[in-house]
Amino acid sequence: xxxxxxxxxxxxxxxxxxxxxxxxxxxxxxxxxxxxxxxxxxxxxxxxxxxxxxxxxxxxxxxxxxxxxxxxxxxxxxxxxxxxxxxxxxxxxxxxxxxxxxxxxxxxxxxxxxxxxxxxxxxxxxxxxxxxxxxxxxxxxxxxxxxxxxxxxxxxxxxxxxxxxxxxxxxxxxxxxxxxxxxxxxxxxxxxxxxxxxxxxxxxxxxxxxxxxxxxxxxxxxxxxxxxxxxxxxxxxxxxxxxxxxxxxxxxxxxxxxxxxxxxxxxxxxxxxxxxxxxxxxxxxxxxxxxxxxxxxxxxxxxxxxxxxxxxxxxxxxxxxxxxxxxxxxxxxxxxxxxxxxxxxxxxxxxxxxxxxxx
Numbered sequence: 070x071x072x073x074x075x076x077x078x079x080x081x082x083x084x085x086x087x088x089x090x091x092x093x094x095x096x097x098x099x100x101x102x103x104x105x106x107x108x109x110x111x112x113x114x115x116x117x118x119x120x121x122x123x124x125x126x127x128x129x130x131x132x133x134x135x136x137x138x139x140x141x142x143x144x145x146x147x148x149x150x151x152x153x154x155x156x157x158x159x160x161x162x163x164x165x166x167x168x169x170x171x172x173x174x175x176x177x178x179x180x181x182x183x184x185x186x187x188x189x190x191x192x193x194x195x196x197x198x199x200x201x202x203x204x205x206x207x208x209x210x211x212x213x214x215x216x217x218x219x220x221x222x223x224x225x226x227x228x229x230x231x232x233x234x235x236x237x238x239x240x241x242x243x244x245x246x247x248x249x250x251x252x253x254x255x256x257x258x259x260x261x262x263x264x265x266x267x268x269x270x271x272x273x274x275x276x277x278x279x280x281x282x283x284x285x286x287x288x289x290x291x292x293x294x295x296x297x298x299x300x301x302x303x304x305x306x307x308x309x310x311x312x313x314x315x316x317x318x319x320x321x322x323x324x325x326x327x328x329x330x331x332x333x334x335x336x337x338x339x340x341x342x343x344x345x346x347x348x349x350x351x352x353x354x355x356x357x358x359x360x361x362x363x364x365x366x367x368x369x370x371x372x373x374x375x376x377x378x379x380x381x382x383x384x385x386x387x388x389x390x391x392x393x394x395x396x397x398x399x400x401x402x403x404x405x406x407x408x409x410x411x412x413x414x415x416x417x418x419x420x421x422x423x424x425x426x427x428x
Contacts, residue, residue, distance in 0.1 A: 073413070076406040080399055087395035093163065094388035098322035101280075101381035107246075108277060108374040115367045119297040122360055126296065129353035140354070143259065143361050146292045147268040151186045153236075153258060154178065155290075157274035157372055158196030159380040160243055165390075167275065167383035168195035170285055174303060175200075175273050178287050179233060186229065188267065190237040190254065192373070197238050205230040206238075243377050248370055255366035262291050271302065274372045275379035280319040281312045283379050290368055293361070315382065318389035 132139055139145050156175045158168040175196070179187060189204065191197040207230050242250050261267050270291040276284050284307065289300035307315070318324075349356055 073406055073409050076402055076409065080402045080406070083395050083398050083402065087392055087399070090388045090391040090395060094318070094322060094385055094392060097381050097385035097388060098324050101324055101378060101385055104374070104378035104381050105277075108371075108378050111367075111371060111374055115371055118360065118364055118367060122296045122357065122364060125349075125353045125357045125360070128349075129357050131354075131357060141358055141361055142263045143291060143293055143365065146294075147265070149182070149185060149268045151188070151267045152182055153188045153190065153261070153267045153270045155190045155192065155254075155258075155270070155272040155274075155369070155372075156196045156200065157272065157376040158191075158193035158199075159376075160194040160241060161384075162195065163387060164380055164384040165387035167380055168193065168199075170305070171273060171275060172196055172199045174285050174287060174305065178271065178273060178303060185232075187233045188236040189233065190239070191235055192239045193243060193376075194240045197235075197240055200235055201238075204233045204235055207234045207236045243373065243380075246373055246377060248366075251370035251373055252366045255362070255369050258291065258369075259362050259365060267291075272369065272372050273303075274376040275383075276372075277375035277379040277382065280324060280382050281307070281315050283307055283382065288368075288372070290365060293364070296364065311386075314390060315386045318386040321389060322385060324385070 158171045191200050273287045276286050285305040286301050287303035294300050
């Protein structure tokens with residue numbers, strides 16, 4: 070028979086844990102609202118930039134009419150021998166299988182590219198720790214801050230530490246994410262691609278559309294195949310059970326489950342569909358060359374923003390499930406305690422009656 074005092078101590082412990090998970094759920098819900106607003110506010114600019122580039126493509130010669138070769142180096146497609154993979158995970162735990170699913174997808178991608186030289190840029194502590202245990206770090210490993218400070222002086226290609234190596238570790242940047250950080254990474258990636266140090270760039274992250282519409286994808290950033298059309302190489306949708314849990318958590322936390330289209334997005338969409346012949350001050354070719362690197366930077370920035378929002382959504386869902394499980398455990402332990410107390414009372418009554426009968 071379990072000790073009643075021990076059961077009461079365990080119930081108090083679970084109650085304290087439930088209070089913590091409730092608080093973490095509320096905090097994650099508040100952070101999710103802010104992260105969702107940031108991701109939504111960045112979409113009109115990205116959409117307008119995409120539509121401007123589409124408009125320029127129709128007015129500029131981006132391919133050589135004689136050879137068919139692209140005039141911009143970011144459009145050049147080469148045989149993939151050296152690949153750069155950007156892995157975006159979270160810095161903290163208690164978010165369910167959020168970071169684990171991303172690292173599993175990254176591992177599957179690395180297996181599919183077996184035999185090729187792969188450099189990894191790890192963004193987030195969880196992904197960095199996972200990859201560090203499996204692959205060596207390059208001799209020159211730099212953070213986003215160091216990249217921003219040394220954009221003018223790029224290091225020479227050093228001897229590889231292995232076929233798969235970690236060339237960048239960026240921890241703590243997702244908590245205070247700024248566009249300058251993703252721009253520094255994008256400029257470094259673009260410079261390496263121009264110098265043909267790498268032949269392709271991929272990013273693995275959790276794409277966030279809404280709380281109940283997320284998917285884990287591996288997207289090709291370079292070379293650019295079709296402007297405005299994400300080159301998704303791998304995609305994993307949420308299961309129905311995961312959508313159900315996310316919906317329940319969003320309802321209980323008061324978080325909107327669907328993202329509404331803003332006025333900026335509508336205006337950007339109208340720019341791309343309007344039957345208007347726009348006149349640009351600079352030559353279209355010059356504008357196209359200047360805007361294409363910004364397009365790559367905003368694609369990386371979008372991946373980071375959506376990953377942050379997806380992480381908060383995953384943590385909110387995990388804490389809601391933990392709170393529900395704690396409530397169920399409290400009910401179960403209370404039932405066991407009542408049964409044990411009733412058994413103790415029954416035993417005492419039997420002892421009293423047996424003693425009275427013996428007299």
